[in-house]
Amino acid sequence: MDFFQNNSAKTKAQVFTLKNKNGLMMTVTNLGGKVMSLIVPDKNGKLADIILGYDTPEEYVNGSLYFGAIIGRVGNRIGKGKFSLNGKEYQLPINNGENHLHGGPNGFHNVYWNITPLIINGNEALKLEYTSVDGEQGYPGELKVCVTYSLTNNNEWIIEYEATTDKPTPVNLTQHNFYNLTGEGNGDILQHHLMIQGDHFIPVDSGLIPVGELRNITDTPFDFRKPIPIGAHINDRDEQLQFGRGYDHTWVLSKENNSLSLAAIVSEQTSGRIMEIYTTEPGLQFYAGNFLNGSDIGKGKKSYAHRTGFCLETQHFPDSPNHSNFPSVILKPEEKYYQKTVHRFLTAQ
Numbered sequence: 001m002d003f004f005q006n007n008s009a010k011t012k013a014q015v016f017t018l019k020n021k022n023g024l025m026m027t028v029t030n031l032g033g034k035v036m037s038l039i040v041p042d043k044n045g046k047l048a049d050i051i052l053g054y055d056t057p058e059e060y061v062n063g064s065l066y067f068g069a070i071i072g073r074v075g076n077r078i079g080k081g082k083f084s085l086n087g088k089e090y091q092l093p094i095n096n097g098e099n100h101l102h103g104g105p106n107g108f109h110n111v112y113w114n115i116t117p118l119i120i121n122g123n124e125a126l127k128l129e130y131t132s133v134d135g136e137q138g139y140p141g142e143l144k145v146c147v148t149y150s151l152t153n154n155n156e157w158i159i160e161y162e163a164t165t166d167k168p169t170p171v172n173l174t175q176h177n178f179y180n181l182t183g184e185g186n187g188d189i190l191q192h193h194l195m196i197q198g199d200h201f202i203p204v205d206s207g208l209i210p211v212g213e214l215r216n217i218t219d220t221p222f223d224f225r226k227p228i229p230i231g232a233h234i235n236d237r238d239e240q241l242q243f244g245r246g247y248d249h250t251w252v253l254s255k256e257n258n259s260l261s262l263a264a265i266v267s268e269q270t271s272g273r274i275m276e277i278y279t280t281e282p283g284l285q286f287y288a289g290n291f292l293n294g295s296d297i298g299k300g301k302k303s304y305a306h307r308t309g310f311c312l313e314t315q316h317f318p319d320s321p322n323h324s325n326f327p328s329v330i331l332k333p334e335e336k337y338y339q340k341t342v343h344r345f346l347t348a349q
Helices: 057-060 239-244
Strands: 002-005 015-017 025-029 035-042 048-051 069-071 082-085 087-089 114-120 123-132 142-151 157-163 174-176 192-198 250-254 263-268 274-278 284-285 309-315 335-345
Touching: 015 114, 015 123, 015 142, 025 142, 114 142, 174 309, 192 284, 239 250, 263 284, 263 309, 274 309
Parallel strands: none
Antiparallel strands: 002 015, 015 025, 025 035, 035 048, 069 174, 082 087, 114 123, 123 142, 142 157, 157 335, 192 263, 250 284, 263 274, 274 335, 284 309
16 A cells, blocks of 8 residues: 655645555545546456546646545535525525536535545455545535545455534535446447346426436436446437536435445456446436536546547436435434445456
8 A cells, every 4th residue: 555645835635556466456535535647457467547537636726626526515516506404594605607616616625624534354455534624615524534445355345434513514425437338538338238227217497406306217218227338328318418508417326225235337348357246325326428518638638539438427306305216315314324335447358
């Protein structure tokens, strides 16, 4: 396990490296808990970095806000940045059209986390801790958060999220990697095959705020129950796809309660890389990189063009505080927030 700290007076940047016995390697910076790289083998054993991002931690300060980041307090969108809790209305910062996105402009993606290297069950791990003070980004209560990244010798990246609060507050944590299984910067992701374990998705309005419905995916471009290329229907004439410029929606996962279960499988034929995702969460946000436009200059000065990365964010549903029919995201002082997501990396035989 390696640790690097840039002691320049202009930065608090730290970088940590996790490795396993099979050659998998991950680097993480304390700014937003961002995963800077994730190096995995292809079917021939050749290693490549499958995460979009930057070469140095300093570039994340002024770069794309969400590359590889921990997202909170509330991931995804809250309509008009408003919600009511125990008879009081809260107004959050607006940073996405007329809505609140990913915890606000100074959400968990944009703060420095305290990181401690660990060994968990023989595997290299990092414990990331942050305390969000009462009123931060408009949210009530002091929220203490601990996120653990573990890289196992079974080629699994395990993320465990824990949080406690001293006042009722909404919490919906997630992680925002942009993936390309051919290797970052190596073309678009439209030929990646995707399977999502869900029969319904959450339709949205033109501002990408849920309309409150859980819609069956049968006979729609949102049917990924069997693996199909991401690009198979992404340009169909469908109002929901037009709203998101492609896929930028949450799927309702087919599961019982909060059990750890399969959410999605992504595969890429040329490299033979496969990523399986398991989660305790009820939803999965699939974003196909529709707003990437080449302006983000990433690792090795590569330009990240339209749909050259995808996100699969395990989480609760968007705008949950404003929809009583959605699973609640309100954490109470007597409760402990916990969720777990596992990314398993394999290769086609």
